[in-house]
Amino acid sequence: MTRPPVRRLIGLLVGLAFGLSSVLVRLTVLQVREAEAYSTLALEQRLREIPVPATRGTILDRDGEDLALSLDAAAVYADPRYVVDPVGTARRIAGILGVRPRDIRSRLEREGSFVYLARQVDLRTATAIDRLGLPGIGLLDESKRYYPAAGLVAPQVVGLVGVDGVGLSGLEYQYEDELSGSAGERVLELDPRGRVIPQGIHRDVPPTPGHDLVTTIDRALQYRAQLALQDAVKRNRARGGTVVILDVDNGDVLAMATYPWFDPNDLSSLSPRTLAHRSRNRAVTDVYEPGSVNKVITAAALLEEGLMEPRETIRVPDSLEVADKTFSDAERHDPMDMTLGDIIAHSSNVGTILVADRLGSVPLAQYLARFGFGQRTGVGFPGESGGLVPSVYEWWPTSMASIPIGVGIAVTPLQMAAVYATIANDGVWVEPRLVRGTVDAGGTFTPAPPPGTRRVVSEDTSRKVTRMLVYAVRAGTGTRAEIPGYQIAGKTGTAHKPLVNEAGYSERLFVASFIGFLPASDPEIVIAVMLDEPRTVYGGIAAAPLFRSVALHAIGRLRIAPGEPVRLPPHRMPLE
Amino acid sequence: MSAPARAVRYAPRPARRPAPRRRPAPHRGRAAFLALSGLLVGAMVLGLVVLNVRVTQSSFRLDELSDRAERLTRSVEMRRLSVARLSSPARIAREARRLGLRLPPPSSVVYLHAGEHSFRSGPRGTEAP
Structure with a gap:
């Protein structure tokens, strides 16, 4: 009989006990101490x-x-x-x-x-x-x-x-x-x-x-304005163009068109450069020299300051030397007597320069600023330009001749439209706006803050200027903007384009514009149109028909009724 | 002398034997208990199973309804886009041209001001042109 292997059994027992204890300890660690961490880890694996x-x-x-x-x-x-x-x-x-397989494959084989x-x-x-x-x-x-x-x-x-x-x-x-x-x-x-x-x-x-x-955009009016603009650009072989339509009462931008445009649903066909060119809202971001449409500011300032009466006449030659530069009217003529109405209606550069001299540079600069030049309109659009208006202390000797006729300053089409809206709105400038408000998910409409306003000239001054603008369309340079049954108040503008990267102006390239409002007696809308480098250079020939076309659509769309007749201002020039 | 009266002896009433206790039928009682318990547990288990099934079914149904709501929302959005495209001025102008429609000449339509007062404001309203 052999002795049981007590020692070995004890050793085995101890070994087993130790082993089991280790398992027990590990289990305790896993199940108690680290349980939460592992539980969270497991849950994270299951959660997505x-x-x-x-x-x-x-x-x-x-x-x-x-x-x-x-x-x-x-x-x-x-x-x-x-x-x-x-x-x-x-x-x-x-x-x-619907793409090429190799394009997909090259991506699938990337690391x-x-x-x-x-x-x-x-x-x-x-x-x-x-x-x-x-x-x-x-x-x-x-x-x-x-x-x-x-x-x-x-x-x-x-x-x-x-x-x-x-x-x-x-x-x-x-x-x-x-x-x-x-x-x-x-x-x-x-x-x-x-x-x-x-x-x-x-x-x-x-x-x-x-x-x-x-x-504030009116979809149908915007569409019609764009079609009319496209047609005018092609007819005049222009480089591009802009149309802005403002509601006179509240500054709402009813339409704002820039040609050429692009289809935002199909950007793949455009190069980045073309897209950058076509996606600019030039009515707000780009500036141009306004030319003769700026003469209304000179006229309004003179009337407001009492420096000239509508009946007063002055002798106007067809050219005038200021400092070392000669300024002339678009057409040669003998010296003639002109009222302020004649000067505006027939867009006399020389006449405007002569009467602006009564105003002086500082008051003129103040009126430019009061009409909103040199500052953003606040329409709420990215990249809006405030225009380029030199400080009065930086004006050249010729500035008192060039700035009154809209040369030597640069503004956006929207700024210029706001100037005419001020005249149309009895002398009160209204901040243009593009957004009426927001609607939350619950359908609650929150209106945008009311537009800012400021009085620029008196009601009397704006009425006098309006009569001059009516005269400009009736018998001046803007006759092609006339619409039977309606009295339009408006002004043409033609400006040489500044040369790129050098001083001076191009002899061939122009900006033609027309800005007006209707009906003249109780204006509802202002329409500003601008054609860039049209073949027919004059605003009265190139831009006024575009204004007329847009105005006709606006009359139908907005159901604008003809207003009361507005008397023409005192004038010396024949009506026909 | 008379003989002493013999006491009448009554035979003692036999002690009332306690009614034999009905011995509980251990097997029947236990079986009933077990049956009842089993029934109860079974019913609970069944109830739980049914409840779980219902919850699971509801969960699936909820998912289905959620998917359906999502599909319908997308469908509404698609239709909204279709409506917007169909009502776009360019399409309407194209269709009008196809039908031979033209805009009236400017002189053929005259818009009139209703005046300061409407017809609802009283007799003066009728004076408006």
Whole structure:
């Protein structure tokens, strides 16, 4: 009989006890001390957080018609590490997306864990790709911006949104905070196969949609203005053009067109340079020398200061030497007696220079500033220019001749339109505005702050100037703007373009413009039109017909009634 | 002498035997208890299962409804885009041209001011041109 191996048994027991104790300790550590950490880690593996993008607010015209709206879309991405057959995968995806397979394949063969294959894909296409069940291919929620009227309704004003859904230009950029809203989040608990666990964690933080933006643009009028502008540019073989229509009472911009424009739904066909050129809202961002349309400021200042009466006449030659420069009228004529009305109606440069001399430089500079030159209008548009008006202390000896006739200063078409709106509005300048207000997700409309106003000249002065402008259309340089049954008050402008990168002005290149309002007795709208480098240089020939065409559409669209007759101002020149 | 009366002896009434206790039927009682308990537990389990099934079904239904709501929302958005495209001035002008419609000449339409007072404001309103 052998002795039991007591020692070995004890040793085994101790070993087992030690081993079990170790397991027990480890279990305790895992289940008690580190339980929460592991539990959280496991939960994190099962949870999937999906960002839910907020719907971008819609941009509407003044009647609530859609100018820009967003729809759900998807981005197609790949994790190249999990793509098993890049060639076959590229072929199948390219077939659905309508692109070349090699473009997709080159992306699938890149190193890294994420690459976009397509952005802003419509949901039908995205679903077709999803159904393929290709390994390594996934979809992300995003939205796509649509512009229902394509390029024919204020593309430069509305602006553009990038692929990331952020505004890049125009109102899309200016009102990014209001339009964008804030993204939400969806949290789901998934099983190892990626299926949703029905009773698992399911948390939704809904996104806050962006506010809708109600603009002052009248869609139909804008469309008609753009067509008329396009037609005028082509007829006059101009480089481009601008139309601005303002509501006299409240400064609402009813239309703001710039040619050439672009289709915001189809940017792929434009080079970045072309897009940059066409997407500028030149009515607000670009300046030009206004030329003779600026003479109204000189006339209004003289009348307001009592330095000239409408009945007074002065002897006006056809040319005048100021400092070392000769200024002349557009047509040669013998010295003739002219009233202020004659000077404005027939756009006499020499007459304007002569009467402006009574005013002096400082008061003229003050009136330019009071009419809004040299400062932004506050319309609320990115990149707005305040114009270029030299300080009165920097004026040249010839400035008192050039500035009264609109040379040597530069303004935006919107600033110039606001000047005429001031005359039309009994001498009160009204801040132009492009946005009427916002509408939140609940449908509550919040109006924009009322536009700022300031009195520039008296009611009496504006009425006198209005009569002169009526005379300019009736018998002056603006006869081609006449509309039977309506009295139009307006003024032509023709200005040489400054040379680029050198001093002086071009002899060949002009800017032709016409700015007016109607009906003259109780103005409702101001229309400013400008053609850049037209073949027929004069504002009265090139721009006045465009004004007439736009005004006809505005009369029909806004149902503008003919006003009471306005008497012509005292004049010495024959009516015909 | 008379013989002493013999005491009438009554036979002692037999002590009332306690009614034999019904011995509880251990097997029947336990079985009933077990059956009842089983029924109760079974009902609870069944209830829980049914409840879970209902919750799961509801969860699926909720998902379905959520998806449906999302689809309908997208459908509304698509229709809104269609309406916006169909009502765009360019399309209407194109359709009008196709139908041979033309804008009236300027002199054929006259717009009139209703005046300061409307017809609702009283007899003076009728004076407005």
